[in-house]
Amino acid sequence: MVRNKKMLIEEFFEIRGEILKQWNTGSHDDLDIEKAVAKLKNIPPHKNFALKLREAKKNGVTLIQPRAGVARLDEHIELLQFLEKEGKADFLPSTIDSYTRQNRYQHAQDGIDESEKKGRSLLNGFPAVNHGVEGCSKVFDSINVPIQARHGTPDARLLSEIIHASGWTSNEGGGISYNIPYAKSISLEETIKNWQYCDRLVGYYQEQGVELNREPYGPLTGTLVPPSISNTVAIIESLLAAEQGVKNLTVGYGQGGNMVQDVAALRALEEQTNHYLKLFGYEDMFVTTVLHQWMGGFPSDESEAMALIAYASTVATYGGATKMITKTTHESFGVPTKEANAKGLRASKFITNLVKDQTMPDSIELQFEIRQIKKEVDSLIEAIVREGKGDIARGAVKAFKKGLIDIPFAPSELNYGKILPARDLEGKIRILEFGNLAMSDETKEFHKAKLEERAKLQNRELSIQMVIDDIYAVSNGNLVQQQINSQLSDKRVKL
Amino acid sequence: MVRNKKMLIEEFFEIRGEILKQWNTGSHDDLDIEKAVAKLKNIPPHKNFALKLREAKKNGVTLIQPRAGVARLDEHIELLQFLEKEGKADFLPSTIDSYTRQNRYQHAQDGIDESEKKGRSLLNGFPAVNHGVEGCSKVFDSINVPIQARHGTPDARLLSEIIHASGWTSNEGGGISYNIPYAKSISLEETIKNWQYCDRLVGYYQEQGVELNREPYGPLTGTLVPPSISNTVAIIESLLAAEQGVKNLTVGYGQGGNMVQDVAALRALEEQTNHYLKLFGYEDMFVTTVLHQWMGGFPSDESEAMALIAYASTVATYGGATKMITKTTHESFGVPTKEANAKGLRASKFITNLVKDQTMPDSIELQFEIRQIKKEVDSLIEAIVREGKGDIARGAVKAFKKGLIDIPFAPSELNYGKILPARDLEGKIRILEFGNLAMSDETKEFHKAKLEERAKLQNRELSIQMVIDDIYAVSNGNLVQQQINSQLSDKRVKL
Amino acid sequence: MKTVVIGVIGADVHAVGNKIIDYVLTEKGYNVVNTGVLSSQEDFISAAIETDAKAILVSSLYGHGEMDCVFFKEKCEEAGLGHVKLYVGGNIVVGKQDFNKVEKRFKKMGFDRVYAPGMKIECALDDLREDIGI
Amino acid sequence: MKTVVIGVIGADVHAVGNKIIDYVLTEKGYNVVNTGVLSSQEDFISAAIETDAKAILVSSLYGHGEMDCVFFKEKCEEAGLGHVKLYVGGNIVVGKQDFNKVEKRFKKMGFDRVYAPGMKIECALDDLREDIGI
Ligand code: B12
């Protein structure tokens, strides 16, 4: 049974030996851990993710980071340099392709070869394992800002080894957040263990005097996720990371759409992450928040998409996020060109800069939402702790099994999959079906009342159709969708 | 001496006879006032500006309207149809060219002829007087939403006659707002009288059972205008219009940049307009507000411009404006193409739709700003009333002369021209130099303290350089500009 | 009641559209067999054989559709499913490409109907009725 | 101290840039004669004659610059101001046009320096120093 317990260093190195054998790039010299430590120690502060975040937090600014990754090394470098120069990205990513995420390195290799042949990227990201420390270091050397791996990989152990040894000073992911939304039938115990390894690696570097940043993946399925659910997962993963020795954490949240609820979610997230870290005895933790621009289905019109990007940037800055992950006007079509990507960055930075001197004023409504989210998070975490008899790793596994915590629309069979979210009249995400979610009756009644209010005013039923309408809503330019006539008159019409 | 007194109908018709002789298009049959009334009565409600605004206000939505106008009739019609179809504009404009605004109809004619010859518009707007009722009616017939003349014309009497007789159900402007920012040496008395005529015309139609909308021009010079100053002008012009029988009024405000201050300005504007109309005895008035997207220098980068447009749309919707005037990504270059114009509209509508279910929550900060603006407006209006011994028309003329009211950066020599605005630390527009502005010592101290706080924190002087930096700021992507090094290292660098 | 097989092909985990397709087609009166995300060509084919399906609706969102769908038609034919209609939709290639060309590529691979990004399942109902009835 | 005439030509009332130009050039040590907004060609020319100006900086923001500037150079020459440098800047034509072509059009009309939209007065200081000194 998995345990939230710091991995013994011997165990770590034993596993490490195995991991590095998983693909031929694992045998690279630079994967010698002492070499890697030395290399990381030599990185100038402005290229260290953890340190740049500390500075940003001190200055109260919101920095921006795109998603980006292509199959071929040269093209990937060109892409990142372009985003740094033309997009003024503060942080760079390498979004990893889906074959690598599923550890299908041979498929990834075929994708690289095929891409070379066709002269365009056939992979949806950068196959970092195949390019190895060799390639990843080249990437690192060719840019002037910190770089992070962003993926969705249930077993990212080899990947994590390779990127950190290449000077990449941050890694996104977590045992829950990179499983439930990204896999179908991999056990949670397994992914939590895998990610304990990745965290232990970062913890090890920390012990050697190298501070790296870790970012639990916040938005989960990106689709109508109630803030308390994603915040709970972020907090659990922070605790798991802290136990392995991680000190510099960025907790994430995907924009929901209602500005007050989003700002409340960001504030609650930061406060409760710090609160629980302290409560569980982890000291000297440094916590920042990241807002992900709208993670659900995007509008296809490019002007509309740009407007959504700007709106998200307003929310991130008003909410005091230290980082924001940007989207592009190509979102609803496919992986963006570098030009489209840079445009999204420029629009985003314009807003984070323009409104940096403002914060959302305190209000009864804001305080109410913060309290509501915190109450729900407390009750979810309590359930997890209870299930694990004090051990949150075990507790998380059990709680997911029983549906005490449940992520909407997730592909994983390990997810209970019974809750259904919908929006209230102001567009705040509430819960329509609770399944077994560990929430109090009072909370359930609150959510129900909010949704009934909407159903009544919109003169419609509280049903799954409301959920579907809400899933489509933002891409159609609404937040709270009205009933859509299911007898479509013109089938080619945008729903 | 000008008086705020309803024009006798005999006087009106006497002047009318003269006005219609100013240019040959004034002799058109349809300018027969009874014919015009009949025509206007036949307009379906969805093409009547006044009625569509009533409906929008009832539904609590923010409708959008672009700026648009070109020299040639066919091209203008094509443009408007495009904006209706591709931009989903709720209201259409015809932005009038600058020669027409200065009553230089011969210049305008040359511009039309030259434009025909070169096959592109050489005028910066639609020369409605030259096209006459003939052309303007054609414009009206070819679209399906209400249409309004938008200009900046000190003497718009002939123009107003022509557009209303052509079915255009709204007219922008006012005796102050279309003088001080739009002229150099035309007397205020004259322009107030001219606009009393335009208002009287609308009042006459109203008496005949035709409701038309009038919109005092809110943003003035569009450049760091303190909310209390533009709100005061809007209220004075509303009172002047109401006296002439106008019932359906839209008061305007140009986005300042700080969201709280902007929302406060919109709320204060609506409340105080209603308050003063009632106070001065005008009953059955219907008042809506319009927010103008950022009216100062725009960023040249199109992604940044789009972001600013989206941000403005958020503010308008949060502030509960019933209408919003949109900008485009071409703003900093020149009159936009129809495609660029439609893109601005689409981005705007996406946001007004998306956030329509939200309003800015009440807060201490918001209430404070509302109160502050109201206090200042009260004190400005009091001064005007006092100067006019109860007559606001006379009072306005005198108050401008003495600088009791003063508009920053205005070209008019009639403007006292002594006040200087600058931004505080949160980007709110405050006043650095008051000149003779009729504000209490308490208010002055408040503004001074706010600006000193900034100067101190930014470690710079309170000087005209701060004002200049703030004028450039938004186009450079800031709201509150830091000191700019005046020894520019690279002269081609964007300031 | 006609049976259709739906699923998301390859290493693709985009689940939301798949859940909606399941719901909508069921509502419209089809017998929906859903292989879920991360489905291989074999998963689709065996489901279709077992249930005598009239159409296979392949979703691919993540961009690798072009690689994942190679030889799908051939495999169907080998399995005696040459008559089964093959649809594909979602975001089936990497990036914003000229859709006419993309459609041609997939039609050449043997797909009967190919849907552009943003074409929701509701847009395919008429085609489905035409091709296999209800 | 060199004198320069500034102003906004035609029926143009954009005053903000004009006020800044006045301030900046004065700060930089020029004797600035400002004809303000709504200035005719004659306004510029008589001011230049009266003050022995070395350069005339025409602003045009509102788009009619092309029409308003026709024969300006010729009129300067007639008035004996052939030696005075002629600059123009702002948003000198209607719409977003290819600036190379616009520059050519205005140079052909006799302007010595032509500035694109967004070129603030600060961008012209070096040129001015080069052309007339301080
Ligand atoms: C939400 C989302 C996610 C969530 C998914 C959560 C989950 N497990 O479901 C998360 C964040 C986990 C995610 C991950 C990834 N994603 Co993603 N994701 C999206 C996003 C924003 C919305 C998808 C969605 O749910 N839409 C709403 C549903 C209702 O619509 P839908 O999925 O399009 O399905 C409808 C239609 O397409 C149609 N349809 C679908 N299939 C078929 C089949 C037929 C026959 C027919 C007729 C119709 C049809 O009907 C459906 C119902 O109406 C899209 C972009 C977008 N559309 O805005 C990107 C997008 C699909 N993702 C993309 C990518 C690349 C990824 C990642 C590889 C990397 C990343 N960006 O993190 C990983 C991939 C993981 C993996 N192995 O698959 C790319 C794909 C690129 C491409 N094709 O070129 C997209 C397009 C974003 C982009 N522009 O880069 N993603």
Ligand code: B12
């Ligand atoms: C504020 C503004 C207004 C205000 C002006 C208030 C006032 N009286 O000053 C108001 C709202 C009243 C207004 C009215 C109109 N405007 Co206006 N306005 C603007 C706006 C948004 C900013 C101008 C500004 O103040 N910028 C800040 C100052 C500091 O910069 P600047 O003016 O560009 O000046 C600097 C540089 O250009 C340069 N410079 C200027 N001249 C010169 C000369 C030389 C030799 C050099 C070296 C440099 C130089 O240095 C200056 C200082 O750094 C611009 C668009 C933009 N730039 O974003 C449109 C714009 C100039 N306006 C425009 C138009 C069409 C109008 C109107 C006709 C119609 C309308 N849209 O309402 C009327 C015209 C009235 C008239 N008769 O002139 C157009 C011109 C179109 C074109 N050229 O194709 C613009 C470009 C907007 C657009 N894209 O449509 N406007």
